[in-house]
Amino acid sequence: MQQETAITTAPADPHAVGHTAEHGTHDAAAHNENLKFAYWLFLSSESMLFTVLIAAYVFVRFNPLHMAEHAILNIPQTSLSTFILLTSSFLVVRALDAAKNGQLVKMQRSLALTILFGVGFLALQYLEYSHMGHEGVTLNSGPFGMAFFSLTGFHGFHVIIGVIWCFVLFNQSLNGKYGKERNIGIELFGLYWHFVDVVWIFIFTIVYLL
Numbered sequence: 001m002q003q004e005t006a007i008t009t010a011p012a013d014p015h016a017v018g019h020t021a022e023h024g025t026h027d028a029a030a031h032n033e034n035l036k037f038a039y040w041l042f043l044s045s046e047s048m049l050f051t052v053l054i055a056a057y058v059f060v061r062f063n064p065l066h067m068a069e070h071a072i073l074n075i076p077q078t079s080l081s082t083f084i085l086l087t088s089s090f091l092v093v094r095a096l097d098a099a100k101n102g103q104l105v106k107m108q109r110s111l112a113l114t115i116l117f118g119v120g121f122l123a124l125q126y127l128e129y130s131h132m133g134h135e136g137v138t139l140n141s142g143p144f145g146m147a148f149f150s151l152t153g154f155h156g157f158h159v160i161i162g163v164i165w166c167f168v169l170f171n172q173s174l175n176g177k178y179g180k181e182r183n184i185g186i187e188l189f190g191l192y193w194h195f196v197d198v199v200w201i202f203i204f205t206i207v208y209l210l
Contacts, residue, residue, distance in 0.1 A: 091113050
């Protein structure tokens with residue numbers, strides 16, 4: 001008579017499994033917080049660069065010799081640019097909120113619209129640069145042109161980076177990378193994009209309205 005031997009596996013300890021899952025969640029949360037902290041440091045360094053450029057522009061702008069050059073600026077067109085950029089910031093908030101709630105289609109649409117609005121802002125800036133060049137104000141035309149194009153061009157460069165970054169996020173979202181528990185990439189992009197928008201508010205006020 002053959003004896004059958006049963007091999008049994010002891011069930012996993014639910015407390016141990018729960019502790020492991022909790023530990024993994026804690027590590028992910030801590031990692032995300034470290035990323036955000038590092039990103040705030042990066043944005044702080046960027047703020048200092050913009051502060052220097054704004055100060056240089058203010059120094060040149062209020063020189064009576066450059067009043068005529070300042071009069072060339074197209075304030076209505078730039079007001080439209082400002083509205084477009086601020087609206088795009090709302091769309092980024094909408095995208096992050098949709099990701100956190102698992103509304104993937106809404107998230108993708110918001111990212112796509114952010115790209116569209118960012119490109120719209122850059123197109124209007126290109127038109128402004130073309131107009132100023134036609135009027136004889138360029139990067140090499142004198143102190144005003146150098147200060148103006150250095151400041152607004154540096155900001156425009158940041159917008160270009162943001163549009164490319166958002167396009168990458170949009171492609172990743174189509175592959176299911178982001179959702180309720182995976183949205184740190186969109187959150188970091190949101191910090192960057194809001195920073196670009198806030199800087200533009202200062203630029204618009206100081207360069208165009210004062």
